[in-house]
Each structure stands twice: as structure tokens, then as C-alpha cells.
Amino acid sequence: MKIEQIYTGCLAQGAYYIESEGEVAIIDPLREIQPYIDKANAENAKIKYVFETHFHADFVSGHVDLANKTGATIVFGPGAETSYDIHSATDGEIFKIGNITIKVLHTPGHTLESSSFLLIDKDGKDHAIFSGDTLFLGDVGRPDLAIKSDLTKEDLAGMLYDSLRTKIMTLADDIIVYPAHGAGSACGKNLSKETVGTIGDQKKTNYALRADMTKEEFVKEVLDGMPPPPQYFAKNAMMNKTGYEAFDQVLKTGNVPLTPENFEAMANHEEAMVLDVRTQSDFVKGHIPNSIFIGLNGQFAPWVGALITDLKQALILVVPEGQSEQAVTRMSRVGYDNTLGYLEGGIDAWKAAGKEVSTLDSISAEALAEKVKTEKLNILDVRKDGEYEASHLEDVQHFALDFINENMNQIDPKKTYHIHCAGGYRSVIAASILKARGFNNLVDVDGGFAALKETDLPITEFVCPSTL
Structure with missing residues (x-):
């Protein structure tokens, strides 16, 4: 038996390759499927099943392409309905892969069809559970992503409580937990940086698995402080349900x-958006006017999904040399399939052709601290709500990048804004969007809040009430 976790940091997502006696199961594959096929071929094995723990909202899975290319059967949990052929499993149904077994545990709550897959080894011992978004390490899945459900998030949270206590917590403590996501995913609030754990450890450390927790307490704690899902989540879930264009195309x-x-x-003339995926420092030094920056060196795909509201938007790319395929691939993972090409030769070719180039003003944290002593500045903090609430500069405006499209009316294009995030990546994204919308007086703060904390600027920090 072979189990391999294939973890993708940009999406904080874990796919799984399971092989036994020449037969393979893939769980929650990414959009690009050739690596799974190559692995199976290297083992002289055949992909028999593609298991989907649920209709994913944060990425487009490769299940449809993988089934079309290999003849594998797509397996979803009970109640799943799709526009393509699947096997909708029953609760407790058994699937054989070589000399091991996969048992379906219907665990609704994150979504209605959500299921966990229990791997039973050749000796009949429960070995591992692939828990999807039902159970993470340190957290559980958010219960507000069901497709076209009449149920409330409170109803689904109640279902999740029951699923965890009747299907997950009854398992032996030594069973390995392989979740679908880790820290950095928007599918939960408190995910661990670890990507593999055990049932026993989660019973001890996961707030949602407290033995004495009532359903009412669970519902309240799971929903407390949960931000709205990114706008692309519902669209990705629907693509996973209805199908999509082949990745090769x-x-x-x-x-x-x-x-x-x-x-x-x-x-x-074709209204294609220019998306610059180089580093933020390269963008600051010179970029095509009205281009949007989202760099490959950060959480590229989730930010594309959060900020570009139309999945069908035509995109043309400015990329680092040799990274065009990576950029197209990573955008397709979140459903952005309408890329039309990339600038050959990059920004140097653009300059050589005599085309206009824009720059973004930048200031060091130290220079900003000196400037504040003599001038009244408009400073935008574009970090997430939780980051801002934990610690921020005094007299700044919180303007979270996550909600920039919804909150444009909160800023004035006639004013000059100094923009910072945690380290410099998100502030340049925000500045590029504002520049493209007619905000011409923008200054990026190099090094972000990490650098600002090292200056003498006054900082407001959250103080836990229990310490007062």
C-alpha cells in the first residue's frame, strides 16, 4: 500500500494518491491531472477511482478530466447530482483498491454531500481517514457553502456537529487524518500548518471536538468570526458540479x-485585462499602464479568485521568463480559463517597442515614520480584518484588500494614499487596482507592517479581555 499526499501551498490543498496491487485511487485531484497519470504509469498501475470529498468551492478539481483520460469512476457522497457521469455512493459503501478498502462515511455539514473516506488496510484494520473539509487539523469546515440549499448555515453547522460526533470521533485515536486543507485556506478559521495528524491528537487539541461541547456551543463557535466566502467560491463549486473545459485546451x-x-x-480592442504576475518589486519599477499586479510568488490563485470578479474575463499576462505555463495552470485551478496569451520577451520587449511604461511610487518604513512627524498622511492598511484587529498603526484607515471591490466608495481619488500590508505583496496588488481605476496619487510602503513595527510609529495592539 502506498499513500502520497500531494500538497499545493498556493491553495493550501492536499490531494491524495493511493495505490495497492496495481490499482490506484485519487482523492480530490487538482485541475492539472498529468502528474497523477505519470505516477500511476511509473508504478505500472491503473487509476480505478477518483474520490471527491465534496463539491469544492476554493478550487476546480481535475476529476472530470481524469475520468475522461483514464476511464476511472468518479465517486461522490450520497445525494450528489452532476451534469456528468458519477457514482453517487451510499453511506457505508465499500470500494476495493487492490488488497485495501475505502469505506464511505457520509459526513454532511460543510456541504450536504460531504463525505469522508476511511481507508482499511489489507488486514482489515482502520488505517486512515481522508476527511475533506469535514475535519481539518485544528478546525472544521465552514458550513455556509452548500449549493442551492434551503438550509441555513446554522442548520448545516448542526449537521456538522452530528457528523463529527457520530462518524469521526467514534474512530480509534491512532487513525491518521489526511485533511483537504491546511493553514492559509479560506475554508476554515483556525487551520494548522501541519498537514497530517491523528484522531487522538484532534480530540485533544481541536476546539470543535471538545467532548463536553453541546450542539448549541458548537454552532456558535464555528460561526463566530467567520468572514464571508470569497466571491469565486460559489462559481468554482458550480464548475465542479456541472463540468468544465478540458485543461489541455x-x-x-x-x-x-x-x-x-x-x-x-x-x-x-478586445478588452483583455493585463495581469502582471512578476514580483512586486519588478512591478513597482515598471509596468504596463492599467495592468493589475498579482504575483506568482504569493497566494496567487486565491487572490485572482477573490479580486477578478468575472471568471470569463479575458486575460493577457506579463510573466517572468519561462513561467507562462505555470501562470495559466494556477489560474485554471480557480476557474479562470480565458487566458489569451502572454507578452513575449516581457516588459523589456514592451519598452524596446517604444510602448508606455508606468511606475509606482515607493517609500521605506523609516522614511514614512519621518514624514508622519511633519505631515498629515492618509495611510491605508490593506491587511485582513484579523491582522488589523491584532495590531495596527494609529490613525490609519483599514481598507482590506479582500473587499476592495465592495469598498471603493470609502476612499477619495483626489487624495494621496500611502498603502501598506504585512510585507509588501498585497499593498502592491491594492495599488495596482486603484491605479487602474483612476487613483493617481499612491505610494507603496516597502516592507509593510513588518518594517513599520521597527520604527517609532505608535501602534495599537489588541489586549485580550481576560488579561485586563
Whole structure:
């Protein structure tokens, strides 16, 4: 028996490759499926099943393409309805892979069809559970993502409480837990950085598995402080339910080199958005006017999903040399399939063609601290709510990047704004969006809050009431 976790940091997502006696099961595959096929071929094995723990909202799974290419059967939990062929399993149903067994445990709550998959080894011993978004390490899945459900998030949270206590917590403490996500995912609030654990450890450390917890307490604690889901979640879930264009075609269409002239024509006449995926420092030094920055070196795909509201938006890319395929692939993971090409030769080719280049003003944390002593500045803190509440500069405006599209009316294009995040990545994203919308007086704070904390600027910090 072989179990391999294939973890993707950008999405904080774990897919799983399970092989026994020449037969393979894949659980929650990413959009690009060739790595799974290559692994199976290297083992001289055949992919028999593709198990989906639920209709994922935070990424587009590769289950449809994988089934089409390998003939594998797609297995969802009870009640799942799709526009393509699947096997909708019953609770407790058994699937054989070589000399091991996968047992379906219907665990509704995160979504109605959510299921966990219990792996039973060749000796009949419960070995591991693939818990999807039902149970994370340190947390549980958010109960507000069901597709077209008449149930409230409180109803689903109650279901999740029952699922955890009747299907998960009854398992032996030594059973390995393989969750679908880790820290950084928006599918939960308190996910651990660890990606593998045990049932016993979770009973001891996971707030949602307290033995004396009532259902009412569970519902309240799970929902408390839960931010709204990113706008692309519902769209990705629907793609996973109804199907999507083959990834091979998406890559063929999107990974196309464009001359500066063709690139400019697409931006001007086909209303393609220019997406610059280089580093923030490169963007600050020089970029195509009205381009949006979201760098590959950060949480690229989730930010694309959160900030570009139309999945069908035509996109053309400015990429680091040799990384166009990576950019197209990572965007497709969150359903952005309408990339039309990339600028061949990058920004240097653009400059050589005599095209206009813009820059973004930047200031060091130390220089900002000196400037504040003599001037009244408008400072935007674009970090997440929790980061801001924990600690922030005095006399700043909180303007979370997550909600920039909804909150544009809170700022004035006639004013000058100094923008910071935690380290510099998100502030440049925010500045690029504002510049594209006519905000011309923007200054990025290099190094972000990490650098600002090292200055003598006054900081407000959250003080836990229990310590007062």
C-alpha cells in the first residue's frame, strides 16, 4: 500500500494518491491531472477511482478530466447530482483498491454531500481517514457553502456537529487524518500548518471536538468570526458540479506568446485585462499602464479568485521568463480559463517597442515614520480584518484588500494614499487596482507592517479581555 499526499501551498490543498496491487485511487485531484497519470504509469498501475470529498468551492478539481483520460469512476457522497457521469455512493459503501478498502462515511455539514473516506488496510484494520473539509487539523469546515440549499448555515453547522460526533470521533485515536486543507485556506478559521495528524491528537487539541461541547456551543463557535466566502467560491463549486473545459485546451489557448503590438491590440480592442504576475518589486519599477499586479510568488490563485470578479474575463499576462505555463495552470485551478496569451520577451520587449511604461511610487518604513512627524498622511492598511484587529498603526484607515471591490466608495481619488500590508505583496496588488481605476496619487510602503513595527510609529495592539 502506498499513500502520497500531494500538497499545493498556493491553495493550501492536499490531494491524495493511493495505490495497492496495481490499482490506484485519487482523492480530490487538482485541475492539472498529468502528474497523477505519470505516477500511476511509473508504478505500472491503473487509476480505478477518483474520490471527491465534496463539491469544492476554493478550487476546480481535475476529476472530470481524469475520468475522461483514464476511464476511472468518479465517486461522490450520497445525494450528489452532476451534469456528468458519477457514482453517487451510499453511506457505508465499500470500494476495493487492490488488497485495501475505502469505506464511505457520509459526513454532511460543510456541504450536504460531504463525505469522508476511511481507508482499511489489507488486514482489515482502520488505517486512515481522508476527511475533506469535514475535519481539518485544528478546525472544521465552514458550513455556509452548500449549493442551492434551503438550509441555513446554522442548520448545516448542526449537521456538522452530528457528523463529527457520530462518524469521526467514534474512530480509534491512532487513525491518521489526511485533511483537504491546511493553514492559509479560506475554508476554515483556525487551520494548522501541519498537514497530517491523528484522531487522538484532534480530540485533544481541536476546539470543535471538545467532548463536553453541546450542539448549541458548537454552532456558535464555528460561526463566530467567520468572514464571508470569497466571491469565486460559489462559481468554482458550480464548475465542479456541472463540468468544465478540458485543461489541455485551456493551456493550449492560454500559453501563447504575443508580440507587443498584438498584446496592446488585445488590451485596447478586445478588452483583455493585463495581469502582471512578476514580483512586486519588478512591478513597482515598471509596468504596463492599467495592468493589475498579482504575483506568482504569493497566494496567487486565491487572490485572482477573490479580486477578478468575472471568471470569463479575458486575460493577457506579463510573466517572468519561462513561467507562462505555470501562470495559466494556477489560474485554471480557480476557474479562470480565458487566458489569451502572454507578452513575449516581457516588459523589456514592451519598452524596446517604444510602448508606455508606468511606475509606482515607493517609500521605506523609516522614511514614512519621518514624514508622519511633519505631515498629515492618509495611510491605508490593506491587511485582513484579523491582522488589523491584532495590531495596527494609529490613525490609519483599514481598507482590506479582500473587499476592495465592495469598498471603493470609502476612499477619495483626489487624495494621496500611502498603502501598506504585512510585507509588501498585497499593498502592491491594492495599488495596482486603484491605479487602474483612476487613483493617481499612491505610494507603496516597502516592507509593510513588518518594517513599520521597527520604527517609532505608535501602534495599537489588541489586549485580550481576560488579561485586563
